[in-house]
Amino acid sequence: MSGDMEDEDTRSNLLGRGSILYYGVGHMLNDITAACWFTYLLVFLTDIGLSSSDAAAVMFSGQMADGLTTVFVGELIDRFGHFKKWHAAGAILVAVSFSSVFGGCIPCKIFGSDSLLLQTIGYCIFAAIFNMGWAATQVSHMSMVNCITLNSTSRVALASCRNAFTMVANLSLYAIALVVFNTVSSSGSHKDVENQYRWIAYSSVLIGGCFVGLFHLGTKEPRLKLEAHKKGHARILWTYWFKKVLYYQVALVYVITRLVTNVSQAFLAFYVINDLHMSQSSKALVPAVIYIFSFIVSLLLQEFSWTGRHVKAFYSTGGFLWICCGAAILILPSSLSYLMYILCVLIGVANALMMVTGVGMQSFLVGKDLHGCAFVYGSLSLLDKISCGVALAILESYQNSIRELQDCNPTNLCFSNTRYGLGLFPAVCAFVGVLVTYSMDLDERPTLVSIPTEIEEPLLV
Secondary structure: OOHHHHHHHHOOOOOHHHHHHHHHHHHHHHHHHHHHHHHHHHHHHHOOOOOOHHHHHHHHHHHHHHHHHHHHHHHHHHHHHHHHHHHHHHHHHHHHHHHHHHOHHHHHHHHHHHHOOOOOOOOHHHHHHHHHHHHHHHHHHHHHHHHHHHHHHHHHHHHHHHHHHHHHHHHHHHHHHHHHHOOOOOOOOHHHHHHHHHHHHHHHHHHHHHHHHHHHHEOOOOOOHHHHHHHHOOOOHHHHHHOOHHHHHHHHHHHHHHHHHHHHHHHHHHHHHHHHHOOOOHHHHHHHHHHHHHHHHHHOOOOOOOOHHHHHHHHHHHHHHHHHHHHHHHHHOOHHHHHHHHHHHHHHHHHHHHHHHHHHHHHHOOOOOOHHHHHHHHHHHHHHHOOOOHHHHHHHHOOHHHHHHHHOOOOOOOOOOHHHHHHHHHHHHHHHHHHHHHHOOOOOOOOOOOOOOOOOOEEEO
C-alpha cells in the first residue's frame, strides 16, 4: 500500500524540463504545415486561377475530413491505445499529401487537363487526405498529456511547451517564406507561383519531420493505456461527457479560441497586401512578429503554478487584448499601415494566452477520467474543424476583389470583407469566449488526480 502511494506521489511531481521538451516537439510537423495551410492556401489557390468560392471549397473539404477523422481516431485510441502508432501514421500522411497540395494539381497532370473543375476536385482530394493525417497526429499527441503526469501545473506546462513549439514552427515557416519570396523569381505565372510554394512546402515538411523523429526517439508509449487494456479497465462511454456542463463550456471556449486564431491567420496575408498595401515581404514579416511574441509568452507561462482561477484570468486577459486589436484592425487606414506591427505584438500575446489556457481547460475537464480522454480531444477537435471550415467558407465566398479595394481612399475607412474576417469576427468570438470562461466552475487547487498504478515506467526517457 505504501509503495502504491509512493508511486503516485512520484507521478504527481512536476515534470523535468527535458521531459516537457520531448513532448513539446511532437506537433511541429502539424504546426508548420498548418501555418502554411491557413496563411497561404487561399492565397495560393486564387493566385493560380481558382475563384474565391472554389478555394473556399478546397479549404472546407479539408476541414470536414479533419473533423470526422478526429472522432474516429479518438474512439480507436480510447479502445486500443497506441498513441505513437497513430502519431507516426498521421505524420506520414501529412508529409506526403501536403507536398502534393502545394506541388501542383496531380490529377491535372495525370489526365492532361487544366480545367478549373478538375483542379478544384484534385485539390479537394489531397486537402482531405492531408487533414485526415493531421487529425490523427493531433488527437494522439494532445490526448497523451493526461497520461504523462497527474499534476495540473505540469499538464499546463506541457500545453505551454507545445504552444511554444507551435510558435517555433510558425516562425520557421515565415522565415522560409521570406527567403523564398525574395530569392525565387516569380513573373506571376501559375508555374512560377507553384514553384515558390513548392519550395516552401518541401522545406516545411523536412523541418517538421526532423522534430517528429526527435519526439519518437524521446518518448515511450504511455503504459497506462497498455496495462489498462490488459487488466480490463472499463472505457468511459461518450454519454458520460455529455452529462457534464463543463464539457459544453470547455468545448465552446476551445472552438471559439481556434476560430480566433485560424480565421485571423487565414485573412492576415490578404489584409496586409490588399487592404494596407504593404510590400510582399509583409506576408511573412507581419505574421512572424505575431509568433515571436506568442513564443515568448508561451515560454513564460510554463513558469506559473496553475489553478482554475489562473486559467480563467489569463484567458480573459487574452480575450480582452483580441477585442482591442480587432477594433483597431477594423478601422486602420492604409496610410497608417506601420501600426500593424504594434498590433501584431498584442495579437501574439493574446493568441498565446488564449491557446495555452484554452487547451489547459481540457485537462481540468478530463481530470482523472483518462480512459475517455481521447474522445474529449477528438470531439472538441471535430467541432473546431467544422466551425472553422464553415466560417472560412462563408467569409472567403464574399471576399472582395483587388479592383474593388483599389478604389478605397488610403486615408479613409474601407470596410472590406477581409477587415471583418480579421478584425470584427475574432473580436466577437473573443468576447463570447470571455463570457463563457467566467461561467466555468474550475477547481481552485492544482489538480492531482488519482489513477490506477499501472504506470510502472517513466513515460519519457
